[in-house]
Amino acid sequence: MGSVDVTQLSILIVEDNVHFRTLIRSILQALGMSMLEEARDGIEALEILDAPGSSKHIDLVILDWKMEGMDGVECVRQIRKLDCKNSAVPIIMVTGYTETSLQEQAVEAGVNGFLGKPISPQSLLGRIVSVMDGVSPA
Numbered sequence: 705m706g707s708v709d710v711t712q713l714s715i716l717i718v719e720d721n722v723h724f725r726t727l728i729r730s731i732l733q734a735l736g737m738s739m740l741e742e743a744r745d746g747i748e749a750l751e752i753l754d755a756p757g758s759s760k761h762i763d764l765v766i767l768d769w770k771m772e773g774m775d776g777v778e779c780v781r782q783i784r785k786l787d788c789k790n791s792a793v794p795i796i797m798v799t800g801y802t803e804t805s806l807q808e809q810a811v812e813a814g815v816n817g818f819l820g821k822p823i824s825p826q827s828l829l830g831r832i833v834s835v836m837d838g839v840s841p842a
Contacts, residue, residue, distance in 0.1 A: 710735065710832055710833065710836070711736040711737055711738070713737060713763040713764055713836070714739040714740075714741070714762050714763045714764075715732060715739065715740050715762070715763065715765070715766060716740075716743060716752060716753070716762045716764070716765045716766070716767075716793075717732075717741070717742050717766050717767075718745070718746065718748075718765060718766070718767035718768065718776070719742075719744075719771070720745050720768065720771040724768070725744075728798075731825045731828055732828070735825060735828075735829055741762065745772060746767075746771060746775070746776070746778060746779030749765070749767065749779055750782055750786070753765075753786060753788070753790040753791075753793070763794070764794050764795075764796065766795075766798060766819075766828075767780075768797075768798050769797055769799035769800075769801060769810070770799070770801075776797055776799070777809055780795055780797070780813040781813045784813070794817075794835050794836060794838075795815050795816050795817075796815075796817045796818070796832065797810050797815045797818050798818075798819045798821060798823065799819075799820065802820060
């Protein structure tokens with residue numbers, strides 16, 4: 705399953721749909737991951753990642769593409785501009801949009817991987833492992 709112990713990852717789930725956010729959390733918990741944070745939108749995600757005086761370390765962000773207010777691509781752009789250690793956090797974008805031009809736009813913004821909807825435990829775990837295996841240890 706790769707060299708990453710996924711059960712030790714601190715993961716931020718960014719999703720405006722409470723039902724889908726709960727689904728992702730449930731899948732991650734069933735896979736043995738317990739260090740989970742949630743954000744309802746991109747603005748809340750940025751607050752968590754860049755809280756003044758916070759030493760919170762996030763190992764991975766899983767976020768939706770289409771959200772109210774700030775969409776996923778803009779959120780990624782803003783994360784990459786942060787002046788803190790979380791600015792380089794690996795990001796998986798969950799999306800129902802598979803158009804190549806949209807994926808290229810997200811990659812240019814700084815997305816590390818994609819996961820198409822609908823998701824399954826196997827597809828989510830596989831994407832997490834592949835993205836985290838490509839990250840150099842800090």
